[in-house]
Amino acid sequence: MNASSRTRVAVNGYGVIGKRVADAVVRQEDMELAGVSDISADWRSRIVTQKGYRLYGAASEHAEAMQNAGLAVAGTLEDLLGAADVVVDCTPKRVAAKNVDLYRQKGVKFIVQGGEKHAVTGHSFVAEASYKDALGRDSTRVVSCNTTSIVRTLTALKHAGLLRRARGTLLRRATDPWESHLGGIMNTLVPEPEIPSHQGPDAQSVDPALDVVTMAVKVPETLAHLHYWAVQLTRAADKEEILDAFRSSPRIALIRMADGLTAINTVKELMADLGRPHDNLYEVALWADMLKVEGDELFYAYMVDNQAIVIPETIDAIRALAGHVQDPHESIATTNAALGIGLLTEALGGR
Amino acid sequence: MNASSRTRVAVNGYGVIGKRVADAVVRQEDMELAGVSDISADWRSRIVTQKGYRLYGAASEHAEAMQNAGLAVAGTLEDLLGAADVVVDCTPKRVAAKNVDLYRQKGVKFIVQGGEKHAVTGHSFVAEASYKDALGRDSTRVVSCNTTSIVRTLTALKHAGLLRRARGTLLRRATDPWESHLGGIMNTLVPEPEIPSHQGPDAQSVDPALDVVTMAVKVPETLAHLHYWAVQLTRAADKEEILDAFRSSPRIALIRMADGLTAINTVKELMADLGRPHDNLYEVALWADMLKVEGDELFYAYMVDNQAIVIPETIDAIRALAGHVQDPHESIATTNAALGIGLLTEALGGR
CATH class of the missing domain: 3.40.50.720 (NAD(P)-binding Rossmann-like Domain)
Structure with missing residues (x-):
């Protein structure tokens, strides 16, 4: 070119x-x-x-x-x-x-x-x-970062014909690391006053067909957001099917507790070791071994690098x-x- | 006597x-x-x-x-x-x-x-x-503290004939305040490696009929746990009905964001102002104004004083x-x- x-x-x-x-x-x-x-x-x-x-x-x-x-x-x-x-x-x-x-x-x-x-x-x-x-x-x-992660993951389930509705709890980092001097890290938890929080409706601004409700809370750390989801599937599925759905997205990375990625700081360290600028995690980092399917219900958690995604x-x-x-x-x-x-x-x- | x-x-x-x-x-x-x-x-x-x-x-x-x-x-x-x-x-x-x-x-x-x-x-x-x-x-x-709060709240919904199933995300305090010198407050979030976490099955040890799944994550603060719930009701209900169900329990306290109780530290301060020993919060402190009913679904959050409940x-x-x-x-x-x-x-x- x-x-x-x-x-x-x-x-x-x-x-x-x-x-x-x-x-x-x-x-x-x-x-x-x-x-x-x-x-x-x-x-x-x-x-x-x-x-x-x-x-x-x-x-x-x-x-x-x-x-x-x-x-x-x-x-x-x-x-x-x-x-x-x-x-x-x-x-x-x-x-x-x-x-x-x-x-x-x-x-x-x-x-x-x-x-x-x-x-x-x-x-x-x-x-x-x-x-x-x-x-x-x-x-x-x-x-936004949170909404991007929601649309990526739910779109993957939707494309596989598996998504009925999704209910998420979002743990939001208190402040960005470089602005930590302005305050933000506190010994408390601060719930967003309204349920649903804005991220669910915001995901619908990208895809109005998504049936999604979110609740959010600010937590005292600076590294990343962490989302927990309970998803109602269209039908009973097995775990491999779900993982395949997530694998179909090139921007969802399946990580494992058993591989030593036991918390959000260890994932950031891996990004640094990969030599990425600013230790950026561009992917949704989703714990594959933690993920659980029970009949037609799916439960999982993932990490969102709010600065990079x-x-x-x-x-x-x-x-x-x-x-x-x-x-x-x-x-x-x-x-x-x-x-x-x-x-x-x-x-x-x-x- | x-x-x-x-x-x-x-x-x-x-x-x-x-x-x-x-x-x-x-x-x-x-x-x-x-x-x-x-x-x-x-x-x-x-x-x-x-x-x-x-x-x-x-x-x-x-x-x-x-x-x-x-x-x-x-x-x-x-x-x-x-x-x-x-x-x-x-x-x-x-x-x-x-x-x-x-x-x-x-x-x-x-x-x-x-x-x-x-x-x-x-x-x-x-x-x-x-x-x-x-x-x-x-x-x-x-x-345990978490299980106690789960059984109290779900029993209230059950007694009102409203509970079908409940899915919760539990934010667990990192350590007890008096043991803070032993470590625990970290700039990270630590998911419990297994879904479901043990609290759901533990609630069933009190009431085997409860349909409950929990996911848990350790967060860097010492004050209290915070639970977020998405509950499938047996039928569509209005908010007042739900609040009445929770009011029927003498150990659930309905608190309000609009009353200035905007985070878990402010609730603890209220306990101190009440002159309670160790600022104990014996109740499940559940935000009434944050609580949301959408058709036959219910969403809410509450605080659990793990030392007192x-x-x-x-x-x-x-x-x-x-x-x-x-x-x-x-x-x-x-x-x-x-x-x-x-x-x-x-x-x-x-x-």
């Missing part, structure tokens, strides 16, 4: 998600990173230029502050949008909604993250469920909007290869 | 449960605390004598060590058993099983805690479900073995009044 046919991607907001998206974009042969826009003029933006990424100020005052801090600034967000085909908005929750007018005015396709409402783009994205609907669209919304989805979303890859499986396989997603399954001793 | 007709209660093991049982026994008009047996000769046993409780060494070497530490020792466990009608074994998990022969040999009725197997006594106890079966027996087993059950178990109170409701009401259990509901603004 020659340079001119690559999709030029802008990343607006270089935080937890934005930095991972930028790193993932530069690993794709059919994409190039047009640049990164942010508001910070401290260490966070120095890393951007050190990596060789073009840095832009979100507005002129930010570009000036960056310049005063000695950073090489390529211009403002508006300049960046002029050099991009797709912008991935990774700004904090509810900020993206205000950026959308600018993106539209500049004629740039855009992706927002799960903190925004479905209505902002009118389309919600998980590659294995809604890639085709997104083909050639002007915009989409990559749903949406990264491959975002890459696929870029490709869907760009429209040059029609087949979801092709995009997913390309993204997975570039991010080394298959290597985890290999490290786990196969599927 | 004159002194001679009171049930003489021995407490063997003055740990997290034993100390609370002893304090609860002395508040009962129909019981007297014969004494406390332990192995420690440090601050823990000094508290025993300071409270005016008779202190015994579990064996002669413990009694000697206590004496050497300047403590007033009344004798050994064997002496204590000679002065008791019922002994409550509060020794660590699996130790009680070895004490049982001694209790039988001395002709003393005995109660073991939930860490022991059902077979040790052949009877498992939760007052609202199995008081009558325990009447006049030689022994029973007060089930079995204390009223243990008092009732003593009374059931002694056999002088036939009616479970009478025993429960007596225990509750002595422990101030009604006052919580009052503080919550009524039922």
Whole structure:
């Protein structure tokens, strides 16, 4: 593929998600990173230029502050949008909604993250469920980490004709590791005040046919979310059938207690040992040996790396909007290869 | 009631449960605390004598060590058993099983805690479900904190004719507060390796008719357990009906997010404000406003004080073995009044 046919991607907001998206974009042969826009003029933006990424100020005052801090600034967000085909908005929750007018005015396709409402783009994205609907669209919304994991796993069961309804309890990490100084780790548990929690309805924004109810609680750790599910199947099934359904998704990794992966910290250590940037776990890590089938009921638990799981989805979303890859499986396989997603399954001793 | 007709209660093991049982026994008009047996000769046993409780060494070497530490020792466990009608074994998990022969040999009725197997006594106890079966027996087993909460809540639904089956996710506190120095608070989540976890089958040891499955995970806090439930009802119901069912149990307290009880630490603070010893929460604290009914499905969450919830059950178990109170409701009401259990509901603004 020659340079001119690559999709030029802008990343607006270089935080937890934005930095991972930028790193993932530069690993794709059919994409190039047009640049990164942010508001910070401290260490966070120095890393951007050190990596060789073009840095832009979100507005002129930010570009000036960056310049005063000695950073090489390529211009403002508006300049960046002029050099991009797709912008991935990774700004904090509810900020993206205000950026959308600018993106539209500049004629740039855009992706927002799960903190925004479905209505902002009118389309919600998980590659294995809604890639085709997104083909050639002007915009989409990559749903949140929790919702992504729910749609991946339930879609796998649905495709196997096994899903009737799913009821989940979600243990949410208290805060992101890098923001731990702002508080969050407490000696308590904080239930979300409403049942159902928003993740169930949010999964239905991707696939309205899913019969799913979630309850959520904030727990005092920073590593990842952990979901527990009780699923009513369409019929009695055996365990191997269920595992095969999950194996059919290239973004569900079957892990085992018996293999020493006894808690979420050990799984993160494995990601570090695999040499993944930021120890990213892109997959849903689902305990195969813990999983239990009783007649037509299924019980299981899995881990969700809230910082990483949406990264491959975002890459696929870029490709869907760009429209040059029609087949979801092709995009997913390309993204997975570039991010080394298959290597985890290999490290786990196969599927 | 004159002194001679009171049930003489021995407490063997003055740990997290034993100390609370002893304090609860002395508040009962129909019981007297014969004494406390332990192995420690440090601050823990000094508290025993300071409270005016008779202190015994579990064996002669413990009694000697206590004496050497300047403590007033009344004798050994064997002496204590000679002065008791019922002994409550509060020794660590699996130790009680070895004490049982001694209790039988001395002709003393005995109660073991939930860490022991059902077979040790052949009877498992939760007052609202199995008081009558325990009447006049030689022994029973007060089930664990988690199991107690499960049986209380599901029995309430069952008595209202509403329970079909229940599926729960249990968040277990990492360690008890007083043992925090031994480790336990970690920046991770540790799933129990097996689904179902043992609490579901354990609830069936009290009531074999319960259709219940549990999954459990250890979380990094010390205050209490938190359970999330998805229950299949026998029919569609409205929320008030469900709340009425829970209200029918005098040991379920309906709490409200909207009343400022937004997390488990705030509930513990309320217990302290009520002046309860050790901030004990004897009730299942169930969030009424969070509870949701959707057709014939019910979703709710509640808090379980693992140190306190079995204390009223243990008092009732003593009374059931002694056999002088036939009616479970009478025993429960007596225990509750002595422990101030009604006052919580009052503080919550009524039922």
